[in-house]
Every structure is written in C-alpha cells, then in structure tokens.
Amino acid sequence: MQFQGQIIKMSSFDAQPIQYYLNLSGDLIHMNELIGKQISIKHTGFMCVSCGMDKPIFRMGFCKSCFFESPYASDTIIKPELSTAHLGIAERDLEVEKGIQLQPHTVYLSYTGDVKVGVTRNSQIPTRWIDQGATFALPIARTENRYEAGMIEVALKEHLADKTNWRKMLQDEYEGEIDLADFQQKVKEYFPEEFKQFYSEDETLWKFDYPYTKPEKIISFTLDKRPEFEGKLVGIKGQYLSFEGGSFMNVRSHEGYIISLGIA
Structure with a gap:
C-alpha cells in the first residue's frame, strides 16, 4: 500500500x-x-504550509520567507507575552492575530518527564497536551486572552521548565501519579498580582495513555x-x-x- x-x-x-x-x-x-x-x-x-511552493522548510512547516512574514509564524506564537492584539496593535496582520490572541486561553502544568508550565488556547485542549506527550496535565489559570496567559507563564517559568525535553518524555514510563495539584499550590504565590484573578482551582487532572x-x-x-x-x-x-x-x-x-x- x-x-x-x-x-x-x-x-x-x-x-x-x-x-x-x-x-x-x-x-x-x-x-x-x-x-x-x-x-x-x-x-x-x-510544500510550504503557507505559500505552497517547493522550497526548503525553514521552521514550523514554513519556508524561510513565509516564516518571517506569515502571522501564523509570528513571535507571539512562541512567546504569548508579546501579544499586542488586545491593544489593537498589529505585529503582522491584526485581524489574524485577533483571531488567535483574543480568545480564552489556559495556563497549565503538565508532566512530560518533568513538570512544566505552558499556555494553550482553550480550543486546543487536550490536543496540545497530547502533542507534547504529556502523561498528566492540570489547568491552573483561565484567562480572557493570550497576553494575560503569557504574562502568567513568564512569571512561573522562573520556577518551572517551560519546554518539553523530548528525550525525557520518550524515556519516561511513569506508572504512579505526579501530584500536579501540589505543584499548583506551590507556584500560586508566584502569580503576578494583576493576574491573580485568573488563578483556577478544583480543575480536573487529565491523564493520557499512549500506544x-x-x-x-x-x-x-x-x-x-x-x-x-x-x-x-x-x-x-x-x-x-x-x-x-x-x-x-x-x-x-x-x-x-x-x-x-x-x-x-
């Protein structure tokens, strides 16, 4: 076949x-x-995911020129704290950026061989966690836009990893249960004062089983x-x-x- x-x-x-x-x-x-x-x-x-041309892929499925021009590959995709759509300020294409940034986001803890903090659009739950190979995931804040979630992540990544170590993720076969709720309580004090209103308790712990x-x-x-x-x-x-x-x-x-x- x-x-x-x-x-x-x-x-x-x-x-x-x-x-x-x-x-x-x-x-x-x-x-x-x-x-x-x-x-x-x-x-x-x-085949570049943006222009469709047969040009070497530079990053994230984009050829080099599209990576530096497409709003779907802007800095705010990687660094949500740089979002400016809530201020009406464009980075590359304001209407596209509004669609991505001005929607509910979740700050979460996940276990991928280590405990890490991350940000995702609510519409990407649980896909985001599965894509990173998370064994467990726990939402810890619910925000109204991407900027707010990004600012919380910036504060918390001073104390937790914010990137998945792919090798640890693939080496891990954890059979017990990581207490992400305990981690949540420990990092609560690190929430920026102006964003503490988004802190979320009594969330469901997600568990994933991979083939x-x-x-x-x-x-x-x-x-x-x-x-x-x-x-x-x-x-x-x-x-x-x-x-x-x-x-x-x-x-x-x-x-x-x-x-x-x-x-x-």
Missing part, C-alpha cells in the same frame, strides 16, 4: 490508548492500525539527513513515531515535507 503527500502533524483522539491519524495532503491514515507493520518513508520534496513502550535506546532521525527510511512501527507518543531498534521520527518537525509512505 502506498500513500504520497504533504505531511501535516498527526491528528489525535483522546482514547485508551490515544488514537493517531497521519495527515498526508488531507488523507488521514490511522497510525494505530500500522503498529507492528513495516513502513517505508521516502522524502521527495517540500507506546519505551525502548532501550532512543535515536531520532530527520528526513534531511536520512531521506529514505524503513522500519517496523512499534509505538507512538506525542508527535513521535517509534520504530523497532529505538529510531524515532518527529512528525511535527517534518510538516511541509512531501513523502512517499509505503506499508508492507
């Missing part, structure tokens, strides 16, 4: 275990059904350095495909790549 198309990050469905679908130019391939099967991947080109068992070793590869790959798919966690022998491919970091996918 053969498929070909542009990679977009895997879609997921929160189930026991989480169900994953690889998006190749709109064709959704149920990856859970491929676990245990031999898969071949061949990189054949690029994944950690291997003895972890070796990640990219299609830039290894344009042709073949191996048995043995698991999925976050946006990582796990192959027999400990090889891993981060699907999200390959958005915009054109591939040929073969299934034995």
Whole structure:
C-alpha cells in the first residue's frame, strides 16, 4: 500500500490508548492500525504550509520567507507575552492575530518527564497536551486572552521548565501519579498580582495513555539527513513515531515535507 503527500502533524483522539491519524495532503491514515507493520518513508520534496511552493522548510512547516512574514509564524506564537492584539496593535496582520490572541486561553502544568508550565488556547485542549506527550496535565489559570496567559507563564517559568525535553518524555514510563495539584499550590504565590484573578482551582487532572513502550535506546532521525527510511512501527507518543531498534521520527518537525509512505 502506498500513500504520497504533504505531511501535516498527526491528528489525535483522546482514547485508551490515544488514537493517531497521519495527515498526508488531507488523507488521514490511522497510525494505530500500522503498529507492528513495516513502513517505508521516502522524502521527495517540500510544500510550504503557507505559500505552497517547493522550497526548503525553514521552521514550523514554513519556508524561510513565509516564516518571517506569515502571522501564523509570528513571535507571539512562541512567546504569548508579546501579544499586542488586545491593544489593537498589529505585529503582522491584526485581524489574524485577533483571531488567535483574543480568545480564552489556559495556563497549565503538565508532566512530560518533568513538570512544566505552558499556555494553550482553550480550543486546543487536550490536543496540545497530547502533542507534547504529556502523561498528566492540570489547568491552573483561565484567562480572557493570550497576553494575560503569557504574562502568567513568564512569571512561573522562573520556577518551572517551560519546554518539553523530548528525550525525557520518550524515556519516561511513569506508572504512579505526579501530584500536579501540589505543584499548583506551590507556584500560586508566584502569580503576578494583576493576574491573580485568573488563578483556577478544583480543575480536573487529565491523564493520557499512549500506544507506546519505551525502548532501550532512543535515536531520532530527520528526513534531511536520512531521506529514505524503513522500519517496523512499534509505538507512538506525542508527535513521535517509534520504530523497532529505538529510531524515532518527529512528525511535527517534518510538516511541509512531501513523502512517499509505503506499508508492507
């Protein structure tokens, strides 16, 4: 069986275990059904997620020019504290930025091998947590826009990590329960005074079950350095495909790549 198309990050469905679908130019391939099967991947080109041109992907699925021009790749995507749409000030395209920034956001704690703090639009719950490979997640603040959430995150990341260590995430198979509520109580005092009104208690702790068992070793590869790959798919966690022998491919970091996918 053969498929070909542009990679977009895997879609997921929160189930026991989480169900994953690889998006190749709109064709959704149920990856859970491929676990245990031999898969071949061949990189054949690029298609920028913005302009659609066959130009090398620079970052986040964008070619270099689009990465520095598109409002969907602006600094506020990575650093929400830089948001200015609530002030009516454009960064690249005010109407697009209003759509992203002027909606409810959640500040959360998650466990991805370590406890970290993060920000997500409410509409991205629980997708954001699944994409980062979180075992547990707990909302700790509910804000009205992206700027407010970003300012809370800035204060809390002085005391907690704000990035996922992908290797720790893939190495971890925690069987107990991390007490994120205890972490929430400890960081409550670090909320900026003007944003304490957004602090949220009595939230539900989210738990996630992945179709994944950690291997003895972890070796990640990219299609830039290894344009042709073949191996048995043995698991999925976050946006990582796990192959027999400990090889891993981060699907999200390959958005915009054109591939040929073969299934034995």
